[in-house]
Amino acid sequence: KAGVTQTPRYLIKTRGQQVTLSCSPISGHRSVSWYQQTPGQGLQFLFEYFSETQRNKGNFPGRFSGRQFSNSRSEMNVSTLELGDSALYLCASSLAGERNEQFFGPGTRLTVL
Amino acid sequence: GDSVTQMEGPVTLSEEAFLTINCTYTATGYPSLFWYVQYPGEGLQLLLKATKADDKGSNKGFEATYRKETTSFHLEKGSVQVSDSAVYFCALRNNNAGNMLTFGGGTRLMVKP
Numbered sequence: 666k667a668g669v670t671q672t673p674r675y676l677i678k679t680r681g682q683q684v685t686l687s688c689s690p691i692s693g694h695r696s697v698s699w700y701q702q703t704p705g706q707g708l709q710f711l712f713e714y715f716s717e718t719q720r721n722k723g724n725f726p727g728r729f730s731g732r733q734f735s736n737s738r739s740e741m742n743v744s745t746l747e748l749g750d751s752a753l754y755l756c757a758s759s760l761a762g763e764r765n766e767q768f769f770g771p772g773t774r775l776t777v778l
Numbered sequence: 779g780d781s782v783t784q785m786e787g788p789v790t791l792s793e794e795a796f797l798t799i800n801c802t803y804t805a806t807g808y809p810s811l812f813w814y815v816q817y818p819g820e821g822l823q824l825l826l827k828a829t830k831a832d833d834k835g836s837n838k839g840f841e842a843t844y845r846k847e848t849t850s851f852h853l854e855k856g857s858v859q860v861s862d863s864a865v866y867f868c869a870l871r872n873n874n875a876g877n878m879l880t881f882g883g884g885t886r887l888m889v890k891p
Binding site for chain 2: 669696698700707708709710713715720721723755757759765766767768769770771772
């Protein structure tokens with residue numbers, strides 16, 4: 666069974682631009698969560714989607730948004746990029762419901778210049 | 779809010795040495811506790827978990843026991859190998875917060891032959 670895939674793996678943008686990252690969960694998984702990983706702040710939860718609905722949201726500004734499609738694939742968008750948005754963005758998927766193991770993708774490395 | 783504190787690294791050990799990485803947490807209710815491992819250039823992999831007090835999670839020679847009285851979940855391994863070199867993250871999931879994980883800052887382990 667294929668794992669969680671994230672595209673693109675690497676991305677370079679400039680300040681003020683916007684970016685869209687994609688995550689394809691493991692087949693059959695309906696929950697997708699996003700995390701931001703930086704050297705200074707560590708791993709921080711962005712949001713979780715389940716059955717196309719945002720179920721939980723972390724403490725990030727409104728420039729960070731996401732969505733989930735009917736096939737459970739998810740995208741996250743960051744508008745008006747800032748230098749501080751440079752990070753590794755990780756996606757994790759799990760089976761329906763809570764208390765199931767989350768499987769992480771390899772991440773998208775975003776660099777903002 | 780919930781928080782996880784783990785010892786800062788790097789931790790440098792010789793092969794076959796005993797490993798302990800300390801992790802303590804603050805949370806409401808009865809969270810589930812996890813250890814994840816991240817190898818260079820990869821996403822997170824679940825190493826072990828415990829869902830209630832006094833549970834012991836174990837995998838690949840690693841162990842951790844959920845200690846409610848000391849709010850701790852220390853990771854141990856009796857004999858480390860060079861291949862164990864990675865970054866280790868302690869995390870909790872509050873059962874009132876969906877699949878959201880709260881992570882510690884990570885501990886880099888370096889094992890020398």
